[in-house]
Amino acid sequence: MIKYLDLQKINASFEPELSDALLRVSHSGWYLYGEATARFEQEFAAYCGTVHCVSTGNGLDALTLIFLAYRELGVMDAGDEIIVPANTYIATVLSILRAGLKPVLCEPAFETCNMDITYAESLITPRTRAILPVHLYGRLADMQGIYDLATRYGLKIIEDAAQAHGAIWNKGLPGKGSPALRAGNLSDAAAFSFYPAKNLGALGDGGAITTHDAELATTARSIANYGSTEKYVHLYQGINSRLDELQAAVLSIKLSRLDKDNARRREIAQSYKENIDWQRLGLQSTVHTDHINEANVFHIFPVFSPRRNELQRYLTQCGISTQIHYPIPPHRQEALKKEYGMQQLPITERIHNEELSLPISPLLTNEETEHIINRINAFI
Secondary structure (H helix, E strand, O other): OEOOOOHHHHHHOOOOHHHHHHHHHHHHOOOEOOHHHHHHHHHHHHHHOOOEEEEEOOHHHHHHHHHHHHHHOOOOOOOOEEEEEOOOOHHHHHHHHHOOOEEEEEOEOOOOOOEOHHHHHHOOOOOEEEEOOEOHHHEOOOHHHHHHHHHHHOOEEEEEOOOOOOOEEOOOOOOOOOOOEEOOOOOOEEEEEOOOOOOOOOOOOOEEEEEOOHHHHHHHHHHHEOOEEEOOEEOOOOOEOOOEHHHHHHHHHHHOOHHHHHHHHHHHHHHHHHHOOHHHHOOEOOOOHHHOOOOEOOOOEEEEOOOHHHHHHHHHHOOEOOEOOOOOOHHHOOOOHHHHOOOOOHHHHHHHHHEEEEOOOOOOOHHHHHHHHHHHHOOO
């Protein structure tokens, strides 16, 4: 069986450094807000090109804390609207709701599976406060279009970069300096997840906020620590969301290889795109060969087919594990059905009905990649 993602194999490839780092933390006697966390925050901020990095317990908390901080700073108020892609993972929507704000679901463009800018503009009202692009599957959203839209209407931009660690926007954005900008530095604030299966994954949960806004960073960090900046003194009704020292140490080690691993993901994507018999099989892709560049880190390689379930069963029989990201869109989930279940979002529903994710681990061999391609091409 070719696993969809062999985490055990990936983590083993970082040995013995990984185990050595865990032992150092274990023997240090300091497990929260210590040297390892401070070091990783500095490293990740520098990597993304931002001034600040605030580590958190997970990616959902990272997004939620941005919204909570904006509320405390008076930038947003209860019931304000945030435009968010309808085809994202439910955590993106939950972060808005947890902060007492209102998600406004925006259809994507099928060609990219990212936010449709024209559709997004039609959703703007006097209560709209921010646009929340999601770099879905590891492909950067149209940040120039989003920037122009946000500028026209005076809106904040908040990135959900949970799937886009290391992706690079090479076209520049006003006021951002260098034209080569990484995910996390394309907005007012960004949220990352370090869930183990991410391109930069911990050995458990973890997350981070990146931003140039010192006031936002300080406020978010305080809210994440029970609303406190000084022990036993609480400015806000905070939560507990902290990255522990063990996870921070792991992430520092893995960060050093992230660009290399992302480059390998792009090589595999290139092979898929060039060698799968797309037309004969009736498969579609959001990936064009001439667009396989640093703006996509291929957290996921999606293919789309009305026969998705049949194709998945066939590949399983061939010893190839695949996944579906995601079988049920947020507005069809029981948790959101009351508020959003009546919405008609045909592009979103098509994506969720047809998407199948192929293996794209950075440790996938050329032989394994060729075998996957041959088996797909033999599908009748």
